[in-house]
Amino acid sequence: MPVAASPAKASARDLSAQQRKMAKLGLHGPEDLILHLPIRYEDETAITPIARLIPGMWAQVEGEVTSCEVTYRPRKQLKASIRDESGELGLRYLNFYPSQQKQLAVGRRIRARGEARGGFFGMEMVHPRTTVATDVSRLPTSLTPVYPTTEGLPQGVLRKAIAEALQDADLSDTLPESLRQQYDLMGFAQAVRLLHYPPADVDPEGLTARAHPAWLRVKFDELLAQQLSLAKARAARLDKRAVRLPLRKGDDTVVSRLLATLPFGLTGAQQRVLKEIAADLAKPNPMHRLLQGDVGSGKTVVAALAAAQAIDNGYQAALMAPTEILAEQHYRKLVDWFAPLGIKVMWLTGSLSAKVRREAVAAIESGEAHLAVGTQALIQDQVTFSKLGLAIVDEQHRFGVGQRLALRGKGGGKDGADLYPHQLMMTATPIPRTLAMTFFADLDVSVIDELPPGRTPVVTKLLSDARRDEVVARIHEAARIGRQVYWVCPLVEESETLELQTAVDTHLALTQALPGLNVGLVHGRLPTAEKAAVMQAFKAGEIHLLVATTVIEVGVDVPNASLMVIEHAERFGLAQLHQLRGRVGRGAAESVCVLLFQTPLSMIAKARLRTMHETTDGFEIARRDLELRGPGEFLGVRQSGLALMRFADLETDIEIAEQAHEAAALLQASQPDVVARHLARWMRGREDFLKA
Structure with a gap:
């Protein structure tokens, strides 16, 4: 007969289960519990x-x-x-x-x-x-708090744990009295106690809207910690060593020869940005620069010239892109530019055969490859660079923090393990000002704010799916006058297989509806060689209409394509719609982007489509996207599961963010002990997210 567990053992087991559930919420001790603040309140007074x-x-x-x-x-x-x-x-x-x-x-x-x-x-x-x-x-004499929780962790257990934490935790103020007075801030202990136990006569609207002085103090502290941590990350980077890669003089350098062979001139914005990058590469500390420019502004040639500067100094460069089709577009363009100069560009992705992959890895390790282009295959353990001097990450927000750190960790090479590579991150998703101040303060930012000559504005039209026949007729007319067309199939996040099937079905339907046209199909599952052949045929004008999944979102450059149709546009995010629209308007012909949508539309879908119809300004689109989606997408940490900001709202709390920015500079300059105490309370293991 089994022996019943003693009450003490059962109690310990329950305690352990509760602790595991609390750990899931990031609650490991009193310091975490006091900052586990209510999401709402109930009035039981x-x-x-x-x-x-x-x-x-x-x-x-x-x-x-x-x-x-x-x-x-x-x-x-x-x-x-x-x-x-x-x-x-x-x-x-x-x-x-x-x-x-x-x-x-x-x-x-x-x-x-x-x-x-x-x-x-x-x-x-x-x-x-x-x-x-x-x-x-x-x-009760105070409102009853309702806390964020997880399954199996009742409110009563949380309330008891938090009540005990408020007795045990250090609630001393991390900020000096002078700073609190300067920004009219409530004391920390008073603010936290009020938020956990608000008196019955407290302003309920201020609490709910997080506008009460107690909430303002908590938001200030959180934003200040973010600023101080970024400053600390920047100081740590300036302590690290990188190889100097100065801009070499003379007509025989790779940079000079590349500039001389380019079939176009650089815009003023590109020249300005290149000077900023060249100056950074010449320093003994690793560059940490974000290059942002709207779709089609010419970021790739800037990256190529930065890579050429590294190669001129005897170092390698690597360019990592989030999708194979984008990496391949970069690879083909860079081979066209560099191969005539005798510069070896190596291609590395997960879909290569074992033999080709081994050869690529060997060329990178030996230094035979001057420039490596690929997907996250570049950061696999078996890939070792001979002398990596510059790491370029395209569409940086599409990678997780860990992946970006891994590429940076490939620097130094066999003879300089303590050296870090210079890092250039590129994005066509402009960073809104609030985000730049709070999450990218550690980065130096270069902006290409000028499109190359000859680019034409794209007209965006919203059409209901019921008018599909009109769209097909428009495609026929565009093909008749020698133009080419993209048809992007709907995004099906839950199922890559379903998305592929949709593309195949659409390709078949359009082939039947347009019998006189050559209709191509490209998607992520196609073998690399087949995908390249389709894209080459489209670029050569042999394919009139290209049906594609979102693999063509970035990097595809076909100047003769002047019409884009995005089916089920309501399923796409603003950044994706903007990227896709940027595939047309690259030539002299007037270009049109048709957003086909299906009703009924959600409020968010309506807002997205209205934005796309109203503006082509990437910065305005990014600002509205931040309102709709929050900062996770811009930062590439959505998959981490960590909330970036628990209390502050980057859209509504801009004034607090500016005050925190100012206060961080004051404390950094004169009170390092305050900085250390504040970071110890607030950052607790999240610093890595600010290093990439």
Whole structure:
């Protein structure tokens, strides 16, 4: 016969389970618990007479149980009634336990809290929370906090743990009194206690909207920690060593020869940005620069010239892109530019055969390859660079933080393990000002704010899917006058297979609808050689209409393509729609992007489509995208599961962010002890997200 576990052992086991659940929420000790702040509050400080209840009202009532029974029509449920001096209220439970039935014994006085509803037999509450009321049951003097939680971790357990933490944790203020006065900030201990136990007379709207002075203090602290941590990351980077890669003089350098053979001249913005990058590469500390420029602004040639500067100094460069098709576009362009100069460009992705892959890895390790281009295959353990001087990451937000750090870790080579490569990150998704200040303060930012001559503005049209026949007719007309067309199939996030099937079906339907045209198909599952052949045929003008999944989102450059159709445009994010639209308008012909949508549209989908129709300005699109999606997408940390900002809102709290930015500079300059204390309280293991 099994021996029952002792109460002490069972209690320890329960405690361990609760600790595991708390750890899932990032709650490991008192310091974490005091900053686990409520998401909302319930007012249990007052009793509402039953007669005053109206449907939809959340309230707490107190009365004597007058009836309690289990009924079976129309289904099994527990029904009870309670009465106070003013009237009677029904309580109903569709799912219940014997303990609840026992608690609602006739004659017992209870308190019930929930939403009042107008039932068939009068006012009722469904699944209210109930407690037994005694003569000594006092009403709370503060609002009841409701905390973020996880399955199996009740509010009561969290409230008890947080109450204990408030007794044990260090609540001393990390900020000097002078700084608190300068920015009119509430004391830390007062702010935290108020947020956990707000008094009944507190402004409820200020609490809910996170505009109360207690919330403002917490937001300031969080944003200040972010600023201080970025400054610390920047200082740490300036302590690290990188090889100097000065811009070499003379007509025989790779940079000079590349400039002389380019079939176009550089814009003023490109020349300005190149000077900034060249100056950074010549320094003994690793460059950490973000190159941002709208779709088609010419970032790739800037990256090529930066790589040429590294090669002129006897070092290698690497360019990592998020998708194979984008990496391949870069590779083909760079081979066209560098091969005539005798510079070896190596291609490395996961889809290569074992033999070709071994050869590529060997060329990179020996230094035979001056420039390596590829996907995240570049950061695999078996890939070792001979002398990596410059790491370029395209569409940096599409990579996780760990992947970006891994590429940086490939620097130094065999003879200089303590050297870090210079790092150039590129994005066609402009970073909104608030995000630049709070999350990219460690980066030097270069902006290509000028499009090459000959680019034409793209007209965006919104059409319901019901007008598909008109779109097909438009494609036929575009092909007749010698133009080419993209047709992008809908994004199906849940299923790559479903997305592929949609592309195949669309290709078949359009081939039948346009019998005189050559309709091509490209998607992520095509073998590399086949994909390259299709793209080459499209570029050569042999394919009139290219049906594609989102693999053509970035990097594809076909100047003769002047019409783009995006099917089910309501399924795409703003950044993706903007990137896709940038595939047309690269030649002299007037270009059109048709966004085909299916009704009904959600509010967010309507906002996205309206934005695309109203503006082609990448910065304005990025600002609105931040409003709709939050900062995770821009930073490439969505997959980490960590909230980037728990309390501050980068769109509405810009004034607080500016104050924190200013305060960080003051503290950094004069009070390093304050900086250390503040970071110890707030950053707790999240610093790595600011290093990439």
